Amino acid sequence: xxxxxxxxxxxxxxxxxxxxxxxxxxxxxxxxxxxxxxxxxxxxxxxxxxxxxxxxxxxxxxxxxxxxxxxxxxxxxxxxxxxxxxxxxxxxxxxxxxxxxxxxxxxxxxxxxxxxxxxxxxxxxxxxxxxxxxxxxxxxxxxxxxxxxxxxxxxxxxxxxxxxxxxxxxxxxxxxxxxxxxxxxxxxxxxxxxxxx
Amino acid sequence: xxxxxxxxxxxxxxxxxxxxxxxxxxxxxxxxxxxxxxxxxxxxxxxxxxxxxxxxxxxxxxxxxxxxxxxxxxxxxxxxxxxxxxxxxxxxxxxxxxxxxxxxxxxxxxxxxxxxxxxxxxxxxxxxxxxxxxxxxxxxxxx
Numbered sequence: 004x005x006x007x008x009x010x011x012x013x014x015x016x017x018x019x020x021x022x023x024x025x026x027x028x029x030x031x032x033x034x035x036x037x038x039x040x041x042x043x044x045x046x047x048x049x050x051x052x053x054x055x056x057x058x059x060x061x062x063x064x065x066x067x068x069x070x071x072x073x074x075x076x077x078x079x080x081x082x083x084x085x086x087x088x089x090x091x092x093x094x095x096x097x098x099x100x101x102x103x104x105x106x107x108x109x110x111x112x113x114x115x116x117x118x119x120x121x122x123x124x125x126x127x128x129x130x131x132x133x134x135x136x137x138x139x140x141x142x143x144x145x146x147x148x149x150x151x152x153x154x155x156x157x158x159x160x161x162x163x164x165x166x167x168x169x170x171x172x173x174x175x176x177x178x179x180x181x182x183x184x185x186x187x188x189x190x191x192x193x194x195x196x197x198x199x200x
Numbered sequence: 201x202x203x204x205x206x207x208x209x210x211x212x213x214x215x216x217x218x219x220x221x222x223x224x225x226x227x228x229x230x231x232x233x234x235x236x237x238x239x240x241x242x243x244x245x246x247x248x249x250x251x252x253x254x255x256x257x258x259x260x261x262x263x264x265x266x267x268x269x270x271x272x273x274x275x276x277x278x279x280x281x282x283x284x285x286x287x288x289x290x291x292x293x294x295x296x297x298x299x300x301x302x303x304x305x306x307x308x309x310x311x312x313x314x315x316x317x318x319x320x321x322x323x324x325x326x327x328x329x330x331x332x333x334x335x336x337x338x339x340x341x342x343x
Contacts, residue, residue: 075235075236075238076237076238076239077281078234078238078239078240078241078270078303078305078306079241079270079272079281079299079300079303079305080272080279080281080300082232082241082299083299083300086232117236118235118236118238121235121236122235122236122238124235125232125233125234125235127339150278154280154281156283157268157283158266158307160307162281164278164279164280164281165278165279166277166278166279167274167277167278167279168277183277184274184279184300185274
């Protein structure tokens, strides 16, 4: 093979690579489409606070928030998640005002304002506990794409299967990212750091 | 000659059949505080120092109406809590229960668990006799 021929082949390959690159760039959704998809998660809501009074999501404005859907009869995943969030917030080193931690019950049947109030106090740091009517909770779950389902347990009690991820909201109430229980603490901390800066 | 061989054979058979028993040791049992009627979760380490496996079949405590071994499963981002059934404790191995996985759930607590509380938890095994462990209730940031 002559040098000239080799050079032609190489340049052809370069050309193909460039064409592929352009095609990928063109096919990537525009930032506005991505923004629209993110903006469809969350949005304003009104629930009932731990004091029994209406709680409007506008009260969360001006500060990022980590929102978790759980229930107070949940002995493991829910306290683990809320304890993790309070720990991450401590690690940020910017005080309790840096991020609001919000706990929304998916079990309004058993969790009234008193239940979410005492549950939120278990973590030795401020946690906002919210409840509401079944219809209100369903609406907020839908807004966030959160899932929950009652599961009968032996002895006539029930447990609730529910979304394990935490929804991160920026200071303007816009959905930014989720925190999943599987990702490492470094990734989680980096996400929170980006949220508060 | 035949007799001595058969005696030897019996010895060999006996040696094969004689398995070292399971030797269960419980440690590092803790729970987190609870409020109201909410159930509690106990985590502990079960070590089997023996030469044969055993199975954890149940849990009991005077502190709650029911103690059940539960397992958390994560499927498609959904947390599901289910009864775990029996848990195998292999020979020369240990099971460390950690938050987010297997735990002993205490349903119907006689009083909410408070930081610093201590109570006995009894675990039942298929082969070994019942084992009791002291559970300590730890503060949220000490867990």
